[in-house]
Amino acid sequence: MDCSTALHAELCVLKGKVLKNRMSKQDALKKTPLLLLLLLFFAFALWAQEQKDQPPAKEPAQEYKIPPEDAAKVNPVKPTAESLTKGKKLYGFDCAMCHGENGDGKGDMASDIKNVTDFTKPDALKNRTDGELFYVIRRGKGEMPPEGDRAKNDDIWNMVNYVRSLAKK
Numbered sequence: 001m002d003c004s005t006a007l008h009a010e011l012c013v014l015k016g017k018v019l020k021n022r023m024s025k026q027d028a029l030k031k032t033p034l035l036l037l038l039l040l041f042f043a044f045a046l047w048a049q050e051q052k053d054q055p056p057a058k059e060p061a062q063e064y065k066i067p068p069e070d071a072a073k074v075n076p077v078k079p080t081a082e083s084l085t086k087g088k089k090l091y092g093f094d095c096a097m098c099h100g101e102n103g104d105g106k107g108d109m110a111s112d113i114k115n116v117t118d119f120t121k122p123d124a125l126k127n128r129t130d131g132e133l134f135y136v137i138r139r140g141k142g143e144m145p146p147e148g149d150r151a152k153n154d155d156i157w158n159m160v161n162y163v164r165s166l167a168k169k
Ligand code: HEC
Pocket: 091, 094, 095, 096, 097, 098, 099, 109, 113, 114, 115, 116, 117, 124, 125, 128, 133, 136, 137, 141, 142, 143, 144, 145, 147, 159, 160, 163
């Protein structure tokens, strides 16, 4: 448009205003997402900070793994009558309250604990090596407490022999 004449000049001013008005609206519209983004960013930063302050969420229960070298350990104690007698004695003190006097998994404490292994089941320990049983008895497993340093190695091997002897043929 030619803005040199008076009328045109006025029109031009008006047009300028309209344009300006439109522009500022457009600007505002353009800025809105930016503001939203900033807000989101701050919200995220706050959230991230909070996460950092909180103790890490509990990791899902880890699968129970026995190191292969422990599983492969060979039982150095033969299941002689002497070994079984010694194993039975310790078993009576430390294990029978859960696994039962006769190994059926129904000891006094077994009512509070689920899945206490029943040693009388012929296949309960079938797929376990002596090394694995040794490891479980020494370190514990799930709700079963570890024997820890209470027992000497041979004591534990005696108990391995004993619990194996409980399986019904
Ligand atoms: C507080 C109860 C409790 C006591 C005490 C306890 N156990 Fe256990 N035992 C368990 C439970 C529960 C399991 C099953 C654990 C699992 O598989 O999660 C188990 C499993 C076992 C297994 C099988 C492990 C496997 O991987 O199949 C053996 C062997 C065993 N116990 C031996 C013993 C011996 C030997 C003692 C004594 C020194 C003993 N336990 C004492 C509760 C107990």
